Amino acid sequence: MAQTHGMVEKRGVGIWLTHAFMILGVLVIFFPIWLAFVASTVTQPEIVRPPMPLWPGDQFWENYSAALFSGVNVPVATMLFNSLVMALGIAIGKIIISLLSAFAIVYFRFPGRHVFFWMIFITLMLPVEVRIVPTFEVVAGFGMLNSYGGLIFPLIASATATFLFRQFFLTIPDELAEAARVDGARPMRFFWDIVIPMSRTNIAALFVILFIYGWNQYLWPLLITTDPEMNTIVMGIKQMFPSGDDVAEWPVIMATSILAMIPPVIVVVSMQRLFVRGLVDSEK
Amino acid sequence: MATVSLQNVKKSFGATDVIHGIDVDIKDGEFIVIVGPSGCGKSTLLRMVAGLETISAGDILIGGTRANDKEPMDRDIAMVFQNYALYPHMSVRQNMGYGLKIAGLPKDQINAKVEDAARLLQLEPLLDRKPRQLSGGQRQRVAMGRAIVRQPAVFLFDEPLSNLDAKLRVQMRLEIRELQDKLGITSLYVTHDQVEAMTMADRMIVMNGGIAEQIGSPLEVYETPRSLFAAQFIGSPAMNVFDAEIAGGVVRMGTATIGPVSGPDGPVKLGLRPEHLVLDENGPLEASIQMSEPLGANTLLHGRLSPSGDVITISLSGVHTTGEKAAAMRFSIDPANIHLFDPDSGLRRTA
Numbered sequence: 001m002a003q004t005h006g007m008v009e010k011r012g013v014g015i016w017l018t019h020a021f022m023i024l025g026v027l028v029i030f031f032p033i034w035l036a037f038v039a040s041t042v043t044q045p046e047i048v049r050p051p052m053p054l055w056p057g058d059q060f061w062e063n064y065s066a067a068l069f070s071g072v073n074v075p076v077a078t079m080l081f082n083s084l085v086m087a088l089g090i091a092i093g094k095i096i097i098s099l100l101s102a103f104a105i106v107y108f109r110f111p112g113r114h115v116f117f118w119m120i121f122i123t124l125m126l127p128v129e130v131r132i133v134p135t136f137e138v139v140a141g142f143g144m145l146n147s148y149g150g151l152i153f154p155l156i157a158s159a160t161a162t163f164l165f166r167q168f169f170l171t172i173p174d175e176l177a178e179a180a181r182v183d184g185a186r187p188m189r190f191f192w193d194i195v196i197p198m199s200r201t202n203i204a205a206l207f208v209i210l211f212i213y214g215w216n217q218y219l220w221p222l223l224i225t226t227d228p229e230m231n232t233i234v235m236g237i238k239q240m241f242p243s244g245d246d247v248a249e250w251p252v253i254m255a256t257s258i259l260a261m262i263p264p265v266i267v268v269v270s271m272q273r274l275f276v277r278g279l280v281d282s283e284k
Numbered sequence: 285m286a287t288v289s290l291q292n293v294k295k296s297f298g299a300t301d302v303i304h305g306i307d308v309d310i311k312d313g314e315f316i317v318i319v320g321p322s323g324c325g326k327s328t329l330l331r332m333v334a335g336l337e338t339i340s341a342g343d344i345l346i347g348g349t350r351a352n353d354k355e356p357m358d359r360d361i362a363m364v365f366q367n368y369a370l371y372p373h374m375s376v377r378q379n380m381g382y383g384l385k386i387a388g389l390p391k392d393q394i395n396a397k398v399e400d401a402a403r404l405l406q407l408e409p410l411l412d413r414k415p416r417q418l419s420g421g422q423r424q425r426v427a428m429g430r431a432i433v434r435q436p437a438v439f440l441f442d443e444p445l446s447n448l449d450a451k452l453r454v455q456m457r458l459e460i461r462e463l464q465d466k467l468g469i470t471s472l473y474v475t476h477d478q479v480e481a482m483t484m485a486d487r488m489i490v491m492n493g494g495i496a497e498q499i500g501s502p503l504e505v506y507e508t509p510r511s512l513f514a515a516q517f518i519g520s521p522a523m524n525v526f527d528a529e530i531a532g533g534v535v536r537m538g539t540a541t542i543g544p545v546s547g548p549d550g551p552v553k554l555g556l557r558p559e560h561l562v563l564d565e566n567g568p569l570e571a572s573i574q575m576s577e578p579l580g581a582n583t584l585l586h587g588r589l590s591p592s593g594d595v596i597t598i599s600l601s602g603v604h605t606t607g608e609k610a611a612a613m614r615f616s617i618d619p620a621n622i623h624l625f626d627p628d629s630g631l632r633r634t635a
Contacts, residue, residue: 175369178336183383183430184357193382197373 033261040064040254047250059251067255072240074228076256079236082151083215084263086232089152090214091207094161098206099199102165103191107177117166124159128220136223146227155220161206168202169195208271212264233260286347286360286437286470287312288333293342295328295494302328303494305342313468315461319481320491320517327442329491330474334363334440347437357386362431363440367447368423370415370430376402377411380429401432404463421452428460432467439464439471445480457484478518482506490514512553512630515623521558521584521597523623528554535622538592540568543619547633555623558584558599567616571596578603585613 035054039047042057067076104110105117128135135154144150172195180190196203221232231239237256242248288310295303303325310316318326331337333344335356344351351359362383370379378385380401381394389397402408405425415423424444431439444460445453461484464471475481481488482502490497490505490513498510502518509515509523516522529536530552534543537554559582561569573587585598590612598615624633 173367173369175365175367176371178334178356179363179365179369179371179430180382181336182334182356182361182363183434184386185382189386194371194373200373 033258036254036257040251040258042251044247044249044251063251063255064259067252067259072249072252074231074236076233076236076259078229079231079233079256080259080263082148082230083232083234083260085148086151086217086221087211087214087263089148090155090217091210093152093156094158094210095203095206097156098158098161098165099196099203101162102169103195105162105166106169107187107190120159120162122159123157124163128155132219132223139224145224146230150224151217151221151230151232155214155217158210161210164206165199165202168199172198204271204274208268211267215264287345288438288470288472289343289345289348290329290333291343291345293329293332293344294340295325295332295337296340301494303332306489306496308489308496308499310470310472313470315464315471315473315484315486317473317475317481317485317488318491319475319478319485319488322476324491325494326474326476326489326491330440330442330472333359333438333472334361335359360437361440362434362436362438363442364424364427364431364444366443368415368427368444370423370426372415375412375414376407376418376426376429379415379426380433383430383434397433397435398429401429404432404466405429420448421456424448424456428463432463437470439469439473441471441473443475444473445475446477453480460484478520482518488518490517492517508632509555509623510632512555512625515555515625515632519557521599524556524558524594524596525625526554526556526589526592526594527627528552530624535624538589540570542568542617542622545619545622545624547624551627552633553625553627553630555625556596556617557621557623558597560617560621561598561600561615562617563600563604563613564616565614567614569596569615569617570612571598571615572612576604587613 035052038053038056040063041060042053043059046053046057069075069077101120105113105120139145139150139154142150144153176194177190180194185193216234217232218234218238221230222235222238225231225235228239233256237253237260240249240253240256290306290308290310293303293306294301306329308316318329320326328337332339333346333351335351335354339352346359346361356363371382374382377395377398380398384394384397398411399408402411405428407422407425407429410418410422410426415426418426424447427444441460445456448456457480460473473480473484481490485502487499487501488505489499492513497517498505498514500510505514505518509518512525516525526537528551530545530547530549532549533545534541535545535552535554542554570590571585571587572590573585575586577584577586580603582599582601583604585600585604587596587598588594589596625631626633
């Protein structure tokens with residue numbers, strides 16, 4: 001009896017300790033975001049006069065509507081829309097292209113199959129920044145500066161996603177492909193009816209990762225969008241910083257930062273539920 | 285429903301020949317079991333009939349027409365895979381109807397056919413479940429159902445029972461056989477289990493190293509095995525084989541003589557089935573028994589033949605105790621039950 005009691009007590013202490021550490025960790029990470037939120041709800045003079053306020057002020061609507069509908073160079077709503085188009089375009093485009101190329105590499109015996117695979121694999125080693133100048137040349141040559149096409153297409157090929165889908169396709173038993181052949185499914189029918197539904201959890205997980213990858217692109221949009229109308233939000237925040245003697249409108253910039261965080265959070269939260277359910281549902 | 289004919293069918297992967305020319309004519313509605321140890325090419329042969337492997341030489345005729353270059357779907361076959369190969373994201377109903385859906389049948393016809401097949405296999409309550417919610421035996425049935433709904437000319441089974449437990453295997457064995465009798469569809473069934481081959485086959489093909497050692501009914505193969513391999517592969521426990529000699533119309537092995545037999549004098553391989561040996565105080569064979577395995581209905585005795593020391597297995601009906609270890613026992617055998625094989629070619633000596 002006493003022993004049981006002791007164990008319960010001990011476990012209780014353990015829970016309190018772990019929770020204390022977890023809460024501490026959350027606070028450390030959350031504090032800057034909280035400061036940004038506070039800064040987005042007060043007036044400019046309140047921010048610049050030390051000490052910095054730690055509790056939200058009453059300027060929430062004023063600051064956010066100023067950010068959304070007028071912004072500094074361009075309304076934040078426009079930048080949000082541009083970012084959304086770019087992130088969705090990159091995520092969906094990458095998924096479609098990688099699915100198709102992984103399917104080709106795994107299921108078809110064509111000459112040069114291994115060469116193509118290794119070529120794709122090698123591009124993994126080249127980050128965007130390394131090839132950014134030639135890519136810029138190409139995009140400029142096609143007249144795609146300041147366009148969604150220019151924002152999306154150069155980033156759409158993905159060795160990582162292709163490789164991931166290849167690894168997943170290799171785990172699909174050969175018998176399934178053979179059963180489908182006996183059932184009369186042509187390759188693309190097999191792809192559509194069997195491979196895609198079986199990959200849905202991988203697709204969901206990849207969509208989250210790629211959406212955030214696309215959303216957070218900074219250098220590329222900075223290079224090719226000179227027209228403020230085409231700015232994306234992540235680079236747009238930087239553009240809001242004053243040059244020279246202008247005064248930084250910190251409440252508006254902070255409101256923009258908070259707004260920039262919301263779509264990725266929505267995607268992570270909603271898709272997380274989907275792919276956790278997918279993981280529970282799925283079986284080889 | 286169709287005949288299947290294999291004419292000198294060969295298969296090589298690169299420079300390696302895996303099937304060295306198989307000839308067999310399968311009658312309409314016949315149940316053929318292809319049996320052999322792993323690596324003997326039996327699955328490859330089946331997959332060639334299915335169209336999942338190319339044919340290196342020879343012809344495969346299904347229903348009298350050459351099928352070599354036809355896609356699997358155009359061969360009018362259905363196949364049951366060892367791991368069932370059910371589509372994991374589809375319900376039982378969708379799994380069974382997928383082939384028909386691709387064939388472009390209207391929905392109500394697909395439903396009617398799927399429900400007919402489900403009734404036949406007692407799958408009706410499971411139609412809306414996913415494969416992962418089914419037990420091994422039920423998955424097996426769904427795989428069968430998927431084959432049945434298409435009403436193919438030929439069924440192909442690739443070791444369909446090897447993932448099931450022993451009891452279920454016996455039950456499914458009977459069910460498959462019963463179903464095949466009812467539907468009368470020509471079937472090719474691959475297994476490494478000689479009991480399945482014995483119990484299910486109309487005729488069996490005993491394969492070894494890419495050749496057909498013997499093609500015949502189970503009892504033909506059991507009673508007159510054409511080669512040493514077939515003799516030892518079919519029958520459980522396996523046949524005892526000894527080096528012996530024919531001399532003067534009897535088989536001599538050490539001091540023992542068994543006979544009379546006909547045939548020219550000279551060395552010979554002597555095959556004795558464990559169940560044909562009988563206890564006999566005056567019998568010619570003496571063995572020291574090392575171990576006995578009482579199975580209830582019969583008892584397996586494992587021992588060594590005196591004086592050669594060759595290992596011998598004897599199956600006696602009923603319960604026997606060996607008494608003390610290494611007890612000597614004597615056995616005899618009816619000369620009609622002995623098998624003689626050529627020591628070089630391994631082929632049966634016809635008496």
